[in-house]
Amino acid sequence: QSPFGIGRTATPAEIAGWNIDVGPDGRGLPAGSGSVSHGREVYQNQCAACHGDQGQGGVGDRLVGGQGTLATSKPIRTVGSYWPYAPPLFDYIHRAMPQNAPGSLSNEDVYAVSAYILHLNGLLPADAVLDAKTMTAIKMPNRKMFVDDARPDVNNSACMAGC
Amino acid sequence: QSPFGIGRTATPAEIAGWNIDVGPDGRGLPAGSGSVSHGREVYQNQCAACHGDQGQGGVGDRLVGGQGTLATSKPIRTVGSYWPYAPPLFDYIHRAMPQNAPGSLSNEDVYAVSAYILHLNGLLPADAVLDAKTMTAIKMPNRKMFVDDARPDVNNSACMAGC
Amino acid sequence: GATLAGRAIGSASASSNLPPDVPEWMKTPGDPMGSQPYGSPSPFEKHVVKNIPKDLPQYLSASGRAPLQDLDGIITPNGLFYERHHAGVPAIDPAQHRLMLHGLVERPMIFTVDDIKRFPSTSRIHFLECSGNPGYQKPFGKTASDLVGLLSCAEWTGVSMKLVLEEAGLRPEAKWVIAEGADAVAMKRSIPIDKCLDDAMIVYSQNGERLRPQQGYPLRLILPGFEGNMNVKWLRRLHVTAEPVYSREETSKYTDLMPDGVAREFSFVMEAKSIILRPSGGQRLSGSGFHEISGIAWSGRGKIRRVDVSVDDGSSWQEAELQEPVLTRALTRFRLPWRWNGEPTVIQSRAIDETGYVQPTLAELIAVRGENFFYHNNAIWPWRIAVDGEVSNAANS
Amino acid sequence: GATLAGRAIGSASASSNLPPDVPEWMKTPGDPMGSQPYGSPSPFEKHVVKNIPKDLPQYLSASGRAPLQDLDGIITPNGLFYERHHAGVPAIDPAQHRLMLHGLVERPMIFTVDDIKRFPSTSRIHFLECSGNPGYQKPFGKTASDLVGLLSCAEWTGVSMKLVLEEAGLRPEAKWVIAEGADAVAMKRSIPIDKCLDDAMIVYSQNGERLRPQQGYPLRLILPGFEGNMNVKWLRRLHVTAEPVYSREETSKYTDLMPDGVAREFSFVMEAKSIILRPSGGQRLSGSGFHEISGIAWSGRGKIRRVDVSVDDGSSWQEAELQEPVLTRALTRFRLPWRWNGEPTVIQSRAIDETGYVQPTLAELIAVRGENFFYHNNAIWPWRIAVDGEVSNAANS
């Protein structure tokens, strides 16, 4: 079956341990849940130092605001204004944040802090609790604004003289 | 005259300072001279540590003997047995020896130590004095044994099967 | 000067190394064999290092540029290859590194680094370029490295990604492969299956030796012509899927924002581009007369077909000579002999690739994309030459 | 293993980096940007260094070999490029280095290093090989590096020697150029004028960056296809003459002694040669099954046309695949897929260059040249594979 006979079969347990992908459709989101209010705590303890206490940014990206700015000369791209799907927020925080200790948050804490960031962006009420189902259901405001690559999109001519 | 106009003219003094080439015909040999007996002194002081007190070799090459061995299974290539011309001996010692302080010998000392090495090889009598003229006149015994490159000299076939 | 001995310090003693004098380094033996079991550049070249800004807010997610204007030919030496990483450079023990391949495959698999090296190998010279190299807004960099230094080129050796995927057996629904790195952000990108089955490679060597840690040691992806970030470093996982995963680096970042708020996604290819490296910003012509114009061109769509150079601020153009061999998706060195007449002017280069695509001007790009597009700026770059020979970035004035 | 944290030492804790566990290097950020302004290999590759014998009588006139069996592709990284020098490596200040050009020219000249860089430039990939690589007598080296490690290949950038000679104007009697280095032996070789006006280069860069001190910083000659010693390093002087100078290195050394005592002089070209690097001496096949055979071929007379590989002790041969691009006087990587049946055998490769010359066997060479020829041994090299997979030099048994 394997043309070269190189490598070995991966076990389901091994795959489960390494596969941390969460798709735009929520596939891969784990069990568990987290509330906006617990998220506020996680955020202030583990995120605010880099992202600002209101999510206004610092060493880390701005996480809040910017809706309505994308078509202006000073677009502000944040989770709230730009990201097309909600579940990849879980994916990214879970794999990469906090920057100093990535992968250290429990699934519950990732749900909670995601809920808090979405709440700061007006995308979840203050009493919301986020889990696989509710996170997948969120309609991100900028979702429809993504299109496929349209290049080549310019057409220079190879003028050689009198250009 | 210079297509790119890069660089500058070298003066005769600059060339004289840098051109240390001595050709097989003795061209480039400087004025001055040195005796076998003075050469023995130079050799014992500055060369013997590496080349052996009889020129038998050590860290440095063997410098003496080997005539008649080149066509045997244990050829011994030395100044005496192998080198085709005498003036390049001046050239090499002057530019490269002693290994720890190349270029440090006076022209007289180079003539002298060359004379001593040639003497050890039976190519100069013990009372000889070497200068540009006498050094150029020496007929090295192996001179006639050098021929041009004769390659390709083998002819393998690209047999593909049943070889 | 001939009487001065020993190491020269200052200009008076320095002249003792010039003709007719014998330079000091000919008078005593140099460093013995074995002084450098692994070699390094001359101490006189210690200023030639990666171009890393001294004032970044932080250095974990940051980049260091190749000093392009100091380099020759098409190969970037490994010590000066550009770097971009999002959580520092991991120190990976190759004996404990694994590549997992799972998802829409017949048999999920795990490979050691030695396993990957056992596959049939291939070596190819390809460029890598970060997609934000440079942006669309002033001020633009002063030197060629400031401007487009997130670019390098090496001979990569590894296995065709296709062979590794076939070892596990692709299922018919397989349309994308999600590649993930073993760094602290577990960097992740979605790659169309067509690319994976075409010229994609899983590599372990760059310029003959093992990958440098900064370039993904012990394993990385090479997707020839695709933006640098997709060439996932420290590769640990390949997840074969039917859909892209919409990771943060393919949504929040590495998407191209148009003036109307629309954003282009999955814009992978680095389009044809060129830049003059000599003379270039920060350099100074020694005077009128002969000066070769030399630069590099490259295209993510294939080979460079032609490079034109203008020495009169774009009024007319001449075809430059291309250094052979011209390789697909590799840097191509171009050269034009030039005699500077000593008058101020603007010089620039324009690449044309084998698809016929012509490198655009910055104005043409901005007319279509606006100034917020951020990525994929492949504009023609003009250098201004002042009457005193100083070269500066003409797009800043 | 999941409970163990921190850097693993020993096998028990090591397993915590393996799936399903998350490796330690994904849990904390890695080295920040700027940790290595000039990069170096992974600490896990510290065994990959130049191959320098520990028991040489002295280290000033000595050589260090490229670890060929650990390298991929055709580019030798600068840190591992082979070294051969006769009085150590001089530490030359490029601002105080000069190239003098005199003799049978219209106008004797002096060039600074910057002058040489102002000429039209060219970049080419060429191999360099020491002419004594290896000798003709047992015991032969154990590894490929021991055997033919005085060989490397780089992309060189510099000026065509012809342009520099023309700048001074050659006189009609000019037939040879004597090149001299600025090292402590003032290394000197005579070069036929035809080579100087053909493809000879005066170079300042190797693999994009400035020459390494060991390779001749700041200037060296490159005579594509000619024996390494002639490619004079630390180049300081070119003396145009009507006759060769019969220097020590073209008489006492680098001449080829025949059994009858006749010696061939001015034998410059390195003839077509190849060697299998994987599997090669000192390596061990992990077991029967698929193993790619991979090696390098080169010829001083031009391009490699074909490489054949035998896996049955020379009874039959198969054509190997050549990695594109095949460049003139450059290393060419060849590969053959192979399934080892687990039985002892001998493998070897045979290069054929564009002149039709076929790489000879050692026996053929010795039949013509005897065993005292010393230089220019370009024999086919056989590796023996034992039943346990160990690979050794078949010519020693």
Ligand code: HEC
């Ligand atoms: C030590 C600094 C630091 C801490 C602590 C930190 N972050 Fe970040 N964060 C960053 C940096 C820097 C980036 C940008 C990384 C990059 O682009 O490579 C970032 C990016 C992000 C992004 C992506 C934003 C976007 O629009 O692309 C999110 C979301 C995020 N962080 C969430 C968090 C959360 C939640 C926490 C706490 C649990 C946290 N961060 C803690 C530094 C930090």
Ligand code: HEC
């Ligand atoms: C510190 C050691 C050392 C000293 C002192 C030394 N030599 Fe040498 N010599 C060498 C070495 C080593 C070589 C071989 C160099 C090489 O092949 O690159 C050599 C080579 C030679 C050769 C070339 C031999 C041949 O057949 O090719 C001659 C001639 C020579 N030395 C003469 C001298 C003379 C004369 C002196 C003293 C004035 C001297 N040497 C002092 C180490 C030394």
Ligand SMILES: [Ca+2]
């Ligand atoms: Ca002097």
Ligand SMILES: [Ca+2]
């Ligand atoms: Ca993009």
Ligand SMILES: [Ca+2]
């Ligand atoms: Ca000025």
Ligand SMILES: [Ca+2]
């Ligand atoms: Ca674990």
Ligand SMILES: [Ca+2]
């Ligand atoms: Ca020879």
Ligand SMILES: [Ca+2]
């Ligand atoms: Ca054994």
Ligand SMILES: [Co+2]
């Ligand atoms: Co908690």
Ligand SMILES: [Co+2]
């Ligand atoms: Co004296």
